[in-house]
Every structure is written in C-alpha cells, then in structure tokens.
Amino acid sequence: MTSERAAAAPSPRAAVVEMRGISISFPGVKALDGVDFTLYPGEVHSLMGENGAGKSTLIKALTGVYGIDAGTIRVEGEQRLFRATADAQAAGIATVYQEVNLCQNLTVGENVMLGQEIRRAGMIDWKATHAAAERHLSELGVRIDTRSILASHSIAIQQLVAISRAMVVDTKVLVLDEPTSSLDRGEVEQLFGVVRDLRDRGVAILFVSHFLDQIYEISDRLTVLRNGALVGEYPVEELGREHLVAKMIGRELGELDAISASAERPIDRSGSPVLRAVGLGRKNALEPVDLDVFGGEVVGLAGLLGSGRTELARLIAGADRTDGGSLEVGGASARTGSPRHALDRGIAFSSEDRRAEGIVGDLTVAENIILGVQARRGALRKVGAAETQAIVDEYITALGVRPANPNALIRNLSGGNQQKVLLARWLATAPELLILDEPTRGIDVGAKADIQRKVAELAEKGLSVIFISSELEEVLRLAQRVAVLRDRRKIGELATKDVDLDGLVAYIAEGQSETTTPPTAPETSPSDREKIA
Numbered sequence: 001m002t003s004e005r006a007a008a009a010p011s012p013r014a015a016v017v018e019m020r021g022i023s024i025s026f027p028g029v030k031a032l033d034g035v036d037f038t039l040y041p042g043e044v045h046s047l048m049g050e051n052g053a054g055k056s057t058l059i060k061a062l063t064g065v066y067g068i069d070a071g072t073i074r075v076e077g078e079q080r081l082f083r084a085t086a087d088a089q090a091a092g093i094a095t096v097y098q099e100v101n102l103c104q105n106l107t108v109g110e111n112v113m114l115g116q117e118i119r120r121a122g123m124i125d126w127k128a129t130h131a132a133a134e135r136h137l138s139e140l141g142v143r144i145d146t147r148s149i150l151a152s153h154s155i156a157i158q159q160l161v162a163i164s165r166a167m168v169v170d171t172k173v174l175v176l177d178e179p180t181s182s183l184d185r186g187e188v189e190q191l192f193g194v195v196r197d198l199r200d201r202g203v204a205i206l207f208v209s210h211f212l213d214q215i216y217e218i219s220d221r222l223t224v225l226r227n228g229a230l231v232g233e234y235p236v237e238e239l240g241r242e243h244l245v246a247k248m249i250g251r252e253l254g255e256l257d258a259i260s261a262s263a264e265r266p267i268d269r270s271g272s273p274v275l276r277a278v279g280l281g282r283k284n285a286l287e288p289v290d291l292d293v294f295g296g297e298v299v300g301l302a303g304l305l306g307s308g309r310t311e312l313a314r315l316i317a318g319a320d321r322t323d324g325g326s327l328e329v330g331g332a333s334a335r336t337g338s339p340r341h342a343l344d345r346g347i348a349f350s351s352e353d354r355r356a357e358g359i360v361g362d363l364t365v366a367e368n369i370i371l372g373v374q375a376r377r378g379a380l381r382k383v384g385a386a387e388t389q390a391i392v393d394e395y396i397t398a399l400g401v402r403p404a405n406p407n408a409l410i411r412n413l414s415g416g417n418q419q420k421v422l423l424a425r426w427l428a429t430a431p432e433l434l435i436l437d438e439p440t441r442g443i444d445v446g447a448k449a450d451i452q453r454k455v456a457e458l459a460e461k462g463l464s465v466i467f468i469s470s471e472l473e474e475v476l477r478l479a480q481r482v483a484v485l486r487d488r489r490k491i492g493e494l495a496t497k498d499v500d501l502d503g504l505v506a507y508i509a510e511g512q513s514e515t516t517t518p519p520t521a522p523e524t525s526p527s528d529r530e531k532i533a
Contacts, residue, residue, distance in 0.1 A: 014077065016041045016172050016204045017062065017093075021071035024057055026412075029403060031057040033228045034071070039173065044195060044205040046215045046236075049225035049248055050446040052402055052414040055208055058225070059175055062206075063095050064088035076172070094166035095175040102150055102162055109133035109146030111161055116168045136164045140194045156187035160194060167198070174198060175206045180214060181441060184305055192218050210443060212241055224248055245445050262456040264497055267297045267480050272331035274464040275347070275433050277316060279325030286311040287489040288325055293433060298455065298465045300479035300496070302472060303508055308488040309468050310352060313435050316466070317349030318342040330432065343376050346432030350422050350439060352468070354415075358422045361411030365401065365421055366392040368410045372425040395424035400450055416447030423451065427458070434458070435466045440474065452478055472504055484508055 017039040024032045032054045039045050047055045060066040062073065064082035073080050075091045082088045102111045112133035117124045133146045142160050150158060159179055166174055176195070180188045195218060199205055209215055215222070215236075222239060224231040224247045231247050239247075273292040281288035286308045293299050301309040314320040316327065318336035327334045329345045336342040339349060351357035360368055370388050377383065383391075392406045399420040401413075410421055419439055426434060436455070440448040455478055459465055469475050475482055475496075482494045484507055494507060 013040050013042070015039060015074075016076055018074040019058070019062065019071065020074075022058065022061055022068055022073070023070040024061060024066055025069055031228050032061070035225065035228070035230045036233075037062075037223055037230075038233070039204045039206060041172070041204050042199055042202045043220040044199055044207050044218050045221045045223065046207045046209070046219040047223050047225070048215070048244065049231075050414075050416065052227075052417060053225040053248070054228040055225060056177075056414070057228075059095070059177060059206070059208070062088065062173075063093055063175060089169070092170055092172035093175065094169070094171045094173070095177060096159065096162045096166060096179055097177045102158060102165075104149075104151040106150060107147050108137075108144060108150055108153070108161055111150050112136055112146070112165050113168065114165060132168075133164075136168055137161070139167070140164055140197070154187070155182045156190060159183070159191060163194060163198075167203075171203065173204045173206065175208075177208045178210070179207075180209055180211060188214065210445070212244070212445070216241070248445060262460055263298065263476075263478055263480055265460070265480075267294050269294045269297075271295075273328075274330060275316070275466075276328040277325065278327075280312070280315050280322050280327065281325060282311065282315060282320060282323050285320070285488065286315065289485075289490045291316075291483055291490070293464045293466060295464055296459050296462045297481070298459050298467055298479045300475035300482040301466060301468045301485060302475050302482050302504060303485035305470070306488075307485040307508075308490075309485055310437055311488065312485065312490075313349065313437050313466060313468060316342070317347055317435050319349060319351070340375065343372070343429060343431075346430075347435065348372065348426035348429050348431035348433070349435040350426055350437060352438035352441065354418055354422055359410050359418050361409070363410060364407050365396070365410050365413070366406035368421050369395060369406075369424045369428060372429040376429050391428050392424075395428060399424055399454060414443075414447075416443035416450075419443055419447065419451065423454065431463070433464045433466065435468075437468045438470065439467075440469060440471070448474070472501055476501060476504065 015038050017037070019035065019037040022032050022035045022037070023030070035054065035058060037058060047058065049055050057066060061068050064085040064087045067083065073082065075093070080087070080091055103114070109130040113129050118128040118132055119125060120128070130146045137144065137146065140160055140163065142157070142164065144153065144157065150161065163174065179191060183191065195205055195207070207218060219236045221233065222236055222244065223233045224244070226248060273294045275291070275293040277289060277291045279288040279290065289312055291299070291312070301312060303309050311320070315322045316336065318338045318341050321337060327336060329347065334345045336345065336347065342349065360371070366388060369392050370383055373391065374383050396404050396406060401417050401420045401424070410418055413421070423439065440451055452474065455465055455467065467475065467478055479496050482496055482504065484491050484494065486508060492507070494504065499507070
C-alpha cells in the first residue's frame with residue numbers, strides 16, 4: 001500500500017530512531033505492512049490512528065516486545081535487532097504505559113532505583129539509594145518523600161515516578177503510551193511540564209493519546225497509521241484536526257451531526273419512566289439522589305472525577321449496595337441487590353474498567369458476547385450453538401468488530417474493538433436500560449463515532465441509556481438531559497438543547513450557567529493535591 005507522505009520539515013539533527021519497511025503478521029492479520037517511522041532527539045512525536053491501526057504493534061516492535069518479520073530498526077545510526085525488551089532498554093529506549101507498571105507495595109525510592117540500587121561491599125546502601133532517587137525525581141521537578149509507599153500517591157505522581165525510573169539510565173527515547181487517560185486537567189499540565197523539560201534536554205518523546213486537544217498541545221510532529229499501513233508524517237501545525245481525523249479513519253466525521261440531531265428529538269415524559277430512583281445513596285460514597293429516565297431517552301451523568309457519577313451508576317446496576325432509597329423499573333418496585341438482579345429487571349451495566357470488570361481475556365469474542373445472555377438465563381438453560389452463532393454474527397456485523405472473527409481471543413483485540421464486544425454483550429440481553437460508564441475512554445475517534453452512532457440508533461428505537469463520559473462534548477452530543485454531580489451529590493439537571501459546553505462546564509464548577517438557575521449547594525474546599533515544585 002502506498003503512503004501519502006507529507007512534506008514534513010527536514011530536521012538538521014540526525015534521527016535517533018529510524019524504522020524502515022516494518023512488517024509484522026499474526027495468524028490471519030497483517031498488523032504492520034511496510035511502515036516507516038522516524039524520531040528525532042528533542043521532539044514530541046505523536047503516533048496517531050484508530051484502534052487496530054498498528055500503533056501498539058509499532059511501539060512493541062521498537063521496544064522489543066515483538067520481533068519484526070521484515071524491515072530494519074536503527075538507533076543513532078546503528079542497526080539493531082531487538083529480541084527482548086532488555087535489548088531495547090540497553091539501546092536507550094524506555095516505555096511508560098497507561099497502566100503504571102510499578103511495585104505498589106514498595107517505596108517511591110525503591111521504585112525509582114529498581115535494578116539500579118547503589119551498593120557498598122555487595123550490600124544495598126539504602127541511604128545513598130534514596131538520595132539518588134530524590135535527585136532523579138528533583139530533576140523532573142518532583143518533591144516527595146522517597147521513603148513513602150508508592151500506593152499512597154496519586155496516579156499522576158506514579159506516572160512521574162515511572163518516568164523518573166526510566167530516566168535513571170541513559171534514556172534517549174521515552175515512549176509514553178496513553179499516560180493521561182486517568183489524569184485530571186491539572187495533573188495533565190504537571191505531566192506535560194515534565195515532558196517539555198525532557199524534550200528540551202534532547203530526549204525524544206514518542207507520545208500516544210486519544211485526546212486530540214492534548215495531541216495538539218504537546219506534539220511537534222505526527223505520524224498517522226491506518227489498517228497497519230503508513231498514511232503520512234506531518235508537522236503538527238500543518239495538519240488541522242478535521243484533516244487528521246479524516247486521515248485516521250478514512251472518512252469525514254460529518255455523521256456526528258446526525259448523532260447530535262438525534263439528541264434533539266423530543267422525549268415523551270407523560271407516562272411512567274423506565275427507571276425512577278428516589279433517594280438512592282451510599283454512605284461515604286454518594287448522597288441520596290433522585291433520577292428519572294424515560295423510554296428512548298439518553299441521560300448523561302456529568303461531573304469531575306470523584307463527583308459520584310460512577311457511584312450512582314453502580315448503585316442503579318446493583319454492583320454496589322445502596323444504604324437507602326428505592327428503585328422502580330417500568331413503574332414497578334425493583335430490587336437490584338446484585339448485577340444479576342438488575343439484569344433480571346432489564347438493566348445492563350458496562351463498567352468503566354473494561355479490563356478488570358469487563359472482558360475475560362482468555363475467552364473468545366463469541367464467548368465474551370454470549371456471557372450476558374447466559375447469565376440472564378442461568379446455568380441450567382444453556383444457550384445453544386446455533387443461537388450463539390446467530391447472536392454473535394449479528395452483533396459483530398452491527399457494531400463493526402474487527403477482526404470479524406468470533407473465535408479470536410478478545411485480549412488480542414484493540415481497546416476500541418474490546419469495547420464494541422462489551423456493548424454487544426449487553427445489547428444481546430435485550431435490556432430496557434443500558435448504563436454505559438466511560439464506553440469510549442482510551443479508544444480512537446473512529447471507534448468513538450461508531451459507538452456514539454450505535455447508542456443514538458438504539459435510543460431512537462426506544463432503548464433508555466444512562467451515559468457517562470469525561471468528554472463533555474460527547475455527553476452533550478448524545479443526551480437529551482444531563483444530571484450534574486459535584487462532591488458526591490446531584491446538584492441539578494440541564495436540558496442539552498438549552499446549554500452549550502461552556503455553560504455545562506460553568507454549572508459543574510459553580511452550580512450555575514447562563515441558562516439555568518441551580519439549586520443551592522454548599523461549596524467544599526478542593527482536596528489537597530500533591531505539589532510538584
């Protein structure tokens with residue numbers, strides 16, 4: 001496949017990494033097909049593409065996780081053959097992953113210096129080791145007690161500890177794979193300050209993120225992959241967002257206008273709601289909340305991290321037990337003491353943590369899809385092979401799961417396709433209410449559009465949806481109403497036709513917008529955050 005190579009500005013510096021003609025195949029899948037990639041010292045270079053485009057495969061080839069079938073890798077002009085991650089590390093290539101790969105039970109200093117401890121007479125000199133850790137952290141502007149246990153610190157601090165550990169050795173290339181997915185805006189700014197400092201010191205940063213705002217904020221250049229092939233390489237200032245998205249997914253995103261139009265359709269609220277929650281709460285987790293959801297309505301839950309969005313969703317779905325209040329489903333009293341009880345009442349819940357509470361990695365796509373149907377029927381009513389095949393084929397096609405192989409292990413699918421399989425699992429149970437908690441987190445813009453479109457289609461056909469997303473534009477695009485939470489309490493509701501993004505942000509922050517008069521809610525002091533000097 002030929003690539004559309006942009007005329008990226010040539011660099012006067014020698015490349016630190018040159019990957020040429022990289023090809024990698026797995027059974028039935030050509031993951032990379034003759035891909036070129038160049039990385040220069042002192043730049044932040046973002047690798048872009050849909051889930052399944054080949055980004056993770058290219059990174060794993062560079063970091064020694066995967067061997068390559070064809071092509072060459074050069075580091076500082078020297079050809080390298082990486083048979084393991086240790087080979088890449090020896091060449092000065094380090095990686096910090098989305099899920100922080102540290103030892104939570106050890107101290108900060110032990111994590112920073114792991115494998116590089118200072119020894120005297122064959123014994124670890126802990127005083128000197130912690131002093132060295134403190135020095136390495138201070139080079140990143142981090143001032144924390146190196147003898148404190150790592151698990152006691154925020155994810156943002158843990159990310160910086162992981163970067164510090166990577167920089168203990170002579171790191172020339174730092175790969176940051178979705179480092180901001182669990183960070184709030186302040187923490188992202190802290191991380192970006194460190195990234196810019198490392199760039200200015202000559203370190204080459206390979207950055208992967210699905211947040212386009214962050215890509216344009218931090219990047220110097222972009223490389224775009226699609227379907228395992230190179231689309232092009234571009235200076236960031238020469239490729240606008242709409243053009244970037246079009247290159248990533250191979251089509252324009254005008255269909256999002258249709259999704260927004262779906263959110264503007266009228267909802268009949270004259271009868272009984274599909275769901276009525278009254279005084280639903282849990283001590284130390286969520287103050288009592290009232291919420292109605294009507295047939296065919298998408299209700300968004302909006303608020304900052306820790307506001308109570310997920311806590312409310314889990315109480316409705318029976319994943320956590322409520323301390324009080326009541327639920328009605330279809331006008332009848334309902335008990336959701338467990339997810340199974342909720343499923344029996346037609347409530348399906350897709351957790352925000354798809355790895356721990358969603359997919360079963362050792363099962364196939366088909367087995368993961370049919371789990372919800374089997375759970376609803378019980379162990380004694382086995383879903384037959386013919387029915388399983390019909391259900392699986394229907395939803396693989398409807399949701400565009402790739403590869404369209406029901407026998408593939410789900411752990412080998414991209415994040416976006418794993419999320420589509422989870423959506424298929426719950427849709428197969430024919431629910432009355434579908435609760436989706438961060439269904440598009442960490443997936444590419446094309447997969448996001450696919451999932452948003454499907455949710456809008458289902459709502460138009462009468463399915464009720466509770467939709468949670470940290471991306472407020474997504475909530476406003478899909479929902480007819482937004483319930484806003486702050487400090488573990490519901491502070492009000494907004495009709496999306498009456499509020500824009502700025503108004504929603506203002507309401508979340510202050511409990512007021514230009515278009516609404518909010519209920520009175522006492523303000524609380526923001527929680528103390530760890531300071532980075």
